[in-house]
Structure formats: structure tokens, C-alpha cells
Amino acid sequence: SDVIWDERASFAAAGDCQMTTTLQQRGSSAWIPAIHPESMFRMILSLMSTVVVVYELTMLPLTISELVLEAEHFVVIDGLCLAFWFFDCLTQFTTGYYEDGVVEMHPVAVATKYLK
Numbered sequence: 001s002d003v004i005w006d007e008r009a010s011f012a013a014a015g016d017c018q019m020t021t022t023l024q025q026r027g028s029s030a031w032i033p034a035i036h037p038e039s040m041f042r043m044i045l046s047l048m049s050t051v052v053v054v055y056e057l058t059m060l061p062l063t064i065s066e067l068v069l070e071a072e073h074f075v076v077i078d079g080l081c082l083a084f085w086f087f088d089c090l091t092q093f094t095t096g097y098y099e100d101g102v103v104e105m106h107p108v109a110v111a112t113k114y115l116k
Helices: 040-064 072-092 107-115
Strands: 003-013 016-025 031-034 097-099 102-104
Touching: 040 072, 102 107
Parallel strands: none
Antiparallel strands: 003 016, 016 031, 097 102
């Protein structure tokens, strides 16, 4: 199978270089995006994960001890947290990883690594 790697550098600020890599197979119009592990998108997801974990660690003991009543807005927030974790799991399969100092960005290798 013929595989084309297309790497482009985008300079957001002086000295800040972010590589975006996409994989395309010849004869296929499907592009599989690969997320660099140090990209701004990945960092924002990590910060959001921290916020969601703090919320869940705060609310779990309060809910179990019945200090906080089940309200409709808590059900909505809990649903949004669940949707966030689902989205985060999906993005992990397209986020590259470092192996021996080199970023592995091939989608099949990334998915296999995270499934192990």
C-alpha cells in the first residue's frame, strides 16, 4: 500500500513551531488526522480533564453522603462529563506518543499502543 506522509510546520509565534501530520493512502479520499502529543489541542484537553476530575472528586463524596441533593443541573453536568470522557477516549486513538525520543504518529501504531 502506498502511503503519503504530509508534514507542514505552522509558526504561531516566534520560535513556536507545531507540526501537523496527516496520513493519506493513495486512491483514498479519507484523511486520518494525527494529533501531536504536545499540540495546543492536546494541552487544552489535558487542562479540561483536570477540571472534570476535580469536579468529580468533589461531587462524588458529597453525592454518596447525600449532602448534595440530586438536582436537574447536576444530571446535565454529569452527562457533559460523561460525554467529555468519551470524546477524550476517542482522541487518544489519534494522539501520537514518544518512543525512543521520536514521535510516533502512524494511526495504526498509536491505536495499538493505547489498546495495550
